[in-house]
Amino acid sequence: xxxxxxxxxxxxxxxxxxxxxxxxxxxxxxxxxxxxxxxxxxxxxxxxxxxxxxxxxxxxxxxxxxxxxxxxxxxxxxxxxxxxxxxxxxxxxxxxxxxxxxxxxxxxxxxxxxxxxxxxxxxxxxxxxxxxxxxxxxxxxxxxxxxxxxxxxxxxxxxxxxxxxxxxxxxxxxxxxxxxxxxxxxxxxxxxxxxxxxxxxxxxxxxxxxxxxxxxxxxxxxxxxxxxxxxxxxxxxxxxxxxxxxxxxxxxxxxxxxxxxxxxxxxxxxxxxxxxxxxxxxxxxxxxxxxxxxxxxxxxxxxxxxxxxxxxxxxxxxxxxxxxxxxxxxxx
Amino acid sequence: xxxxxxxxxxxxxxxxxxxxxxxxxxxxxxxxxxxxxxxxxxxxxxxxxxxxxxxxxxxxxxxxxxxxxxxxxxxxxxxxxxxxxxxxxxxxxxxxxxxxxxxxxxxxxxxxxxxxxxxxxxxxxxxxxxxxxxxxxxxxxxxxxxxxxxxxxxxxxxxxxxxxxxxxxxxxxxxxxxxxxxxxxxxxxxxxxxxxxxxxxxxxxxxxxxxxxxxxxxxxxxxxxxxxxxxxxxxxxxxxxxxxxxxxxxxxxxxxxxxxxxxxxxxxxxxxxxxxxxxxxxxxxxxxxxxxxxxxxxxxxxxxxxxxxxxxxxxxxxxxxx
Numbered sequence: 001x002x003x004x005x006x007x008x009x010x011x012x013x014x015x016x017x018x019x020x021x022x023x024x025x026x027x028x029x030x031x032x033x034x035x036x037x038x039x040x041x042x043x044x045x046x047x048x049x050x051x052x053x054x055x056x057x058x059x060x061x062x063x064x065x066x067x068x069x070x071x072x073x074x075x076x077x078x079x080x081x082x083x084x085x086x087x088x089x090x091x092x093x094x095x096x097x098x099x100x101x102x103x104x105x106x107x108x109x110x111x112x113x114x115x116x117x118x119x120x121x122x123x124x125x126x127x128x129x130x131x132x133x134x135x136x137x138x139x140x141x142x143x144x145x146x147x148x149x150x151x152x153x154x155x156x157x158x159x160x161x162x163x164x165x166x167x168x169x170x171x172x173x174x175x176x177x178x179x180x181x182x183x184x185x186x187x188x189x190x191x192x193x194x195x196x197x198x199x200x201x202x203x204x205x206x207x208x209x210x211x212x213x214x215x216x217x218x219x220x221x222x223x224x225x226x227x228x229x230x231x232x233x234x235x236x237x238x239x240x241x242x243x244x245x246x247x248x249x250x251x252x253x254x255x256x257x258x259x260x261x262x263x264x265x266x267x268x269x270x271x272x273x274x275x276x277x278x279x280x281x282x283x284x285x286x287x288x289x290x291x292x293x294x295x296x297x298x299x300x301x302x303x304x305x306x307x308x309x310x311x312x313x314x315x316x317x318x319x320x321x322x323x324x325x326x327x328x329x330x331x332x
Numbered sequence: 333x334x335x336x337x338x339x340x341x342x343x344x345x346x347x348x349x350x351x352x353x354x355x356x357x358x359x360x361x362x363x364x365x366x367x368x369x370x371x372x373x374x375x376x377x378x379x380x381x382x383x384x385x386x387x388x389x390x391x392x393x394x395x396x397x398x399x400x401x402x403x404x405x406x407x408x409x410x411x412x413x414x415x416x417x418x419x420x421x422x423x424x425x426x427x428x429x430x431x432x433x434x435x436x437x438x439x440x441x442x443x444x445x446x447x448x449x450x451x452x453x454x455x456x457x458x459x460x461x462x463x464x465x466x467x468x469x470x471x472x473x474x475x476x477x478x479x480x481x482x483x484x485x486x487x488x489x490x491x492x493x494x495x496x497x498x499x500x501x502x503x504x505x506x507x508x509x510x511x512x513x514x515x516x517x518x519x520x521x522x523x524x525x526x527x528x529x530x531x532x533x534x535x536x537x538x539x540x541x542x543x544x545x546x547x548x549x550x551x552x553x554x555x556x557x558x559x560x561x562x563x564x565x566x567x568x569x570x571x572x573x574x575x576x577x578x579x580x581x582x583x584x585x586x587x588x589x590x591x592x593x594x595x596x597x598x599x600x601x602x603x604x605x606x607x608x609x610x611x612x613x614x615x616x617x618x619x620x621x622x623x624x625x626x627x628x629x630x631x632x633x634x635x636x637x638x639x640x641x642x643x644x645x646x647x648x649x650x651x652x653x654x
Contacts, residue, residue: 053557073557074564074565079562086552088559103564103568
């Protein structure tokens with residue numbers, strides 16, 4: 001099967017900065033693909049390479065099997081939902097949504113009907129006459145989505161589309177985007193720096209750092225079996241364990257990772273397990289996050305709310321199941 | 333360390349210290365009643381504008397409703413529309429039509445020349461290049477208007493630089509052919525409407541570039557990307573996004589170029605034909621002819637035209653993107 005988007009050794013350099021550095025990537029048609037990474041990791045540049053706003057310095061990009069280098073953005077059947085929506089302030093909502101069809105020469109009644117339908121799809125029917133300036137952030141977000149979807153793109157690119165929304169709205173939009181993607185069957189490529197968002201929405205996640213892809217896999221893969229210290233730390237702030245420590249419990253001298261929720265905290269000193277001292281507690285509602293100091297090694301544990309907690313400074317014993325200790329590929 | 337030790341009690345500030353003197357009391361008054369401060373600040377300029385500026389303008393306009401006694405040359409201070417009727421005499425109508433056509437052409441040409449420069453400055457110029465842009469635009473405004481116009485007379489004269497340059501390029505025939513055309517032609521560029529037009533565009537161009545650049549600067553770059561992303565070619569993006577969003581700037585610039593051309597009397601005097609423009613007509617009517625009512629009526633013409641122009645621009649939605 002042809003990939004929806006395929007990168008072969010794609011690089012994009014800005015002067016001496018390697019924004020994207022020899023990236024290989026295959027996005028399967030119809031999947032929800034997330035690009036996750038800290039700011040400046042090259043994920044947005046990758047998105048812009050797919051959209052056509054950037055051209056690769058080297059390497060080749062193909063979209064549904066067709067070579068895309070040198071093809072301008074307006075000749076690609078790919079649409080983008082921009083981070084700050086980029087709605088046209090001088091056009092009504094309906095004209096914004098119909099814009100793509102208008103420039104393609106679709107007649108007025110036809111394109112307005114399609115725009116109305118797209119607005120219904122994003123649950124904003126009847127908003128067509130308003131100006132973008134009269135809408136709330138969440139509504140603008142939906143208009144931007146409708147404006148892209150009305151063109152029936154083969155690939156929809158979303159550049160941190162939920163970044164400007166407040167938490168509650170963001171959670172709602174996450175669910176809506178996910179179900180919309182399922183219903184339409186369009187390939188979604190989603191850029192985010194929020195690991196929770198990437199894990200909850202995507203079929204597959206690519207973790208970026210320094211212009212390179214650190215790991216590609218399902219959310220479970222990425223979360224449970226990080227390959228490098230960076231991935232373990234960035235995705236869900238896992239405890240990264242040094243080779244000395246890991247050797248004691250697994251017999252192998254490798255870097256390891258241990259999820260904070262896999263650590264059990266027992267009160268009192270002595271007994272089986274890792275001796276540690278409680279540094280501070282951080283109440284998070286459903287859970288409580290504990291910062292621990294195990295002989296100089298800083299660890300985090302997450303315990304469910306309602307657990308009897310030791311006081312700060314108290315000596316504790318940490319235990320965990322051996323199978324939860326994940327050994328990473330990164331050499332010691 | 334205790335807080336007491338860090339901040340000795342003896343120097344602790346009072347919670348609500350007094351206002352302290354007249355200045356303090358005045359500051360407090362302005363803080364409590366911000367409108368008083370606003371009133372004090374606005375009073376002098378409003379008086380200046382209201383009495384000196386608008387007042388003298390109205391005094392002038394009132395003159396246009398008087399008439400002149402054709403035998404004695406004295407002003408008859410009785411309300412009449414006769415002077416306005418005089419504007420519609422063929423010779424005067426010619427002057428108005430000539431001026432409005434020139435102003436419209438100058439505005440159009442300024443917009444066309446200004447847009448790419450403004451676009452470059454707003455989108456691409458950074459740092460040193462931007463400073464150079466502002467310097468290049470503003471520098472001609474620092475030198476005397478008269479000096480610039482006389483410089484252009486030398487450039488456009490029959491023995492001038494332009495003729496010399498075209499001669500060197502073996503393109504003399506081009507100037508000759510253009511000058512042999514009716515209306516725009518003449519003996520040399522410096523005594524033709526073409527020359528007047530060129531100098532008008534040169535002198536008013538900065539007033540078009542700056543507002544267009546300011547308007548383009550406010551257009552977020554991602555709107556251009558969004559348009560392209562949605563399938564618009566660069567030409568379509570210009571027509572549907574850039575131009576409508578730059579339009580308030582173009583209209584603002586055109587108010588300058590249009591009204592300044594309508595009122596100017598020096599450029600057509602020095603570079604151009606012997607046919608009058610409105611400014612020259614006002615000058616000669618209130619000066620040598622001593623017909624102040626007609627001069628006043630002539631000055632009303634640009635004001636009325638600008639009123640219609642702004643009304644039309646608003647109706648066409650030129651200010652929608654503001």
